[in-house]
Amino acid sequence: MTRATARYRRTASALMALALAGGSAAAALSAAPAAHADATRDKEYWLAESGITKAWEVSKGAGVKVAVIDSGVDGKHPDLKGVLTGGTDASGAGAADGQKSIGAKPEHGTLVATMLAGRGHQPAGPTDSPSPSPSASPTQGPGPDGIVGVAPEAQLLSVSTWLGSANPGGKSDQDQIPAAVRWAVDNGARVINISLGSTSPEWPQSWDAAFLYAEQKDVVIVAAAGNRVGGNIQVGAPATIPGVLTVAGLDRKGVASIDSSSQGISIGVAAPAEGLVGGLPGGGYAEWAGTSGATPIVAGVAALIRSKWPDMSARQVINRIVSTAKDAGAPGKDPLYGFGVLDAEAALKADVPETTVNPLGSISDWIRVHRRGNPVSSEPAALPSPSSAAPTLPEATVPVAKAPSPADSAVPAVVVLGFGGLFVCIIAAAALQLRRVVRGAGAWPGNTESGAPDAVDSHTPES
Numbered sequence: 021m022t023r024a025t026a027r028y029r030r031t032a033s034a035l036m037a038l039a040l041a042g043g044s045a046a047a048a049l050s051a052a053p054a055a056h057a058d059a060t061r062d063k064e065y066w067l068a069e070s071g072i073t074k075a076w077e078v079s080k081g082a083g084v085k086v087a088v089i090d091s092g093v094d095g096k097h098p099d100l101k102g103v104l105t106g107g108t109d110a111s112g113a114g115a116a117d118g119q120k121s122i123g124a125k126p127e128h129g130t131l132v133a134t135m136l137a138g139r140g141h142q143p144a145g146p147t148d149s150p151s152p153s154p155s156a157s158p159t160q161g162p163g164p165d166g167i168v169g170v171a172p173e174a175q176l177l178s179v180s181t182w183l184g185s186a187n188p189g190g191k192s193d194q195d196q197i198p199a200a201v202r203w204a205v206d207n208g209a210r211v212i213n214i215s216l217g218s219t220s221p222e223w224p225q226s227w228d229a230a231f232l233y234a235e236q237k238d239v240v241i242v243a244a245a246g247n248r249v250g251g252n253i254q255v256g257a258p259a260t261i262p263g264v265l266t267v268a269g270l271d272r273k274g275v276a277s278i279d280s281s282s283q284g285i286s287i288g289v290a291a292p293a294e295g296l297v298g299g300l301p302g303g304g305y306a307e308w309a310g311t312s313g314a315t316p317i318v319a320g321v322a323a324l325i326r327s328k329w330p331d332m333s334a335r336q337v338i339n340r341i342v343s344t345a346k347d348a349g350a351p352g353k354d355p356l357y358g359f360g361v362l363d364a365e366a367a368l369k370a371d372v373p374e375t376t377v378n379p380l381g382s383i384s385d386w387i388r389v390h391r392r393g394n395p396v397s398s399e400p401a402a403l404p405s406p407s408s409a410a411p412t413l414p415e416a417t418v419p420v421a422k423a424p425s426p427a428d429s430a431v432p433a434v435v436v437l438g439f440g441g442l443f444v445c446i447i448a449a450a451a452l453q454l455r456r457v458v459r460g461a462g463a464w465p466g467n468t469e470s471g472a473p474d475a476v477d478s479h480t481p482e483s
Contacts, residue, residue: 060167060305061140066292066317069274071365072170075321078368079328081171086136086211086323087204088316089197090129092121092180094301097130099138099166100176106207107178110200112189114180121301124184131298131308132215136316137174137323138167138299167299170320170364174327177209183216193218197258198230205237210326212239213319214258215312217246221284223257228391231261231383240326240334242267242319244311246282255284262286262381265338267318268358269293269311276349276356280310287358288338288380289345291317321364328368335378342379344370 067073085105092114095104107118114120121127140163162168179200182189187196197216204212212234234241243259245268259266268290269281276283280293291314297307318341325337332340344367345360353359359379 060297061165063295063297063307064168065272065295067168067170070291070317071363071367072317072321074365075324075368079324081137081174081320081323081327083330084171084174084210084323084327085177085208086171086174086213086319087177087179087200087207087209088129088133088136089179089181089200089204089212089214089216090132091123091126091183092118092129093133093176093178094121094130094299095119095178096303097134097299097301098141098303099134099163099168099299100130101139101141103133103137103139103174103176104178105175107180108203108207109180110191110196110203111180111182111187112191113182113187114189118178118180120180122180123182127300127306128215128312129178129180130301131306132213132312132316133176133178134167134169134299135296135313136169136213136320137171137176138162138169139172140164140166140168167297167305170317171323171327174320174323177204177207179204181216194224194226198227201227201230201234201241205234205239209239211319211322212241213316214241214243214264215315217244217259217282217311218256220256221254221260223261225391227258227261228383228387231258231263232387235263235334235383238334240265240319240322240337242315242322244315245269245284245287247280247310248278248282255282255286260284260286261383262386263378263383265289265318265322265341265380266358267291267311267315268356269309269314270361274348274361277309280314281356282311283355285355286380287355288342289318289359289362290314290348290357291362318362321362321367324364324368336372336375339375339379340367340370340372343372 089110092109093100093104093107095101095107095117096119104117104119109115109118109120111122114122121129142163143165162172181193181196181200182191183193183196191199197214201212231241241258241261241263242265243261245255245259245266247269255266258264264286265288266284266286268283268287269277270290270292271277271280271294272292276290277293281290293311293314294309295307296309296313297305298313300306321341322337325332325340341362342359344363345358346363347360348357350356
């Protein structure tokens, strides 16, 4: 087995263990009692502490589509009524619209979606049935009960994936993730939320083209750093992919969470990750923790920015978020907080200079350096039709075979004859020299060399 093959297998094995980044907080989720709808709003402390309520004075995310690549989103949840505008299933085991909750943690996608773009709902009257009530329209603002997301006027695309256990649909993580990213880009997502994490910083080459495609189509991708309590000591893919806005987690004191945040040089910004609350499939609520919950907070802010400035590039959106973050930890960018703690108000209101590069890198540049032999075009890939998706990887370029020329065929013969002649000359010269030595041996009576080797001490050394 070659070293490259062994490394690939280790990477593949780690990616097969790809888990929902908030899954490490499953104990907190399962142990928490279901919250009542009229009490959840008060628990959303991050809306004020992260500057989101102030940012709403500028934008609430209208007109922006955000794709949630996760375990499926229950669009019938009362706080998500009318929020989902499309969806698909990348696993082969979910529903065609991406709204069936699947995988090892089926509730995960709905928790993420409500935090990102929940619209709350109107309180039920004394005689009202407990069935979901219509949510308020964007012009009316979110309902007073339930979860209100960071971007309550944005629309969501649900892309369901089966992760964390054996997929009955038969598709691996290596197949699902790139397919999900491509579908999201092709269906109008301006922001993609990936609250997923793995134990490996490496990713399979099959992901390269999909993330490059998103970069070329100017889409912001926000991903979770992963959780230490879940075994992710360091940030894992896809949060290590250059150009992706990686989110670390904070505890209630605003300090890097010991349980709910990994560390790594790819981290861009930190956001609240403990004491979170979100919606569950079927209309319930639960408290939870993890960078899975911090990620939709940052993705929601990206949606606010893209709504305010529709023509702003993805790299500038990311630059706004990281350059306005409040520095924390070691001065400057560090592996715990990245550029600092999220400040949504500053990201929407501050005067931020234009940038020509993504402060978190470029997958195009990375491929050019690290995937040698696989040319990468700097031109955007052609947008495929919904019925015929473009291939995930570019076709390999095979050199054209050519017949050898007569000159090429003569070269080996010339080389062989040349070396043969040289060898004969060497033998002749050696024989002549030997003859001279033999004839002159009697002229040198003082010559004591016998040609015999020196005696060797044959006693056995002590052990």
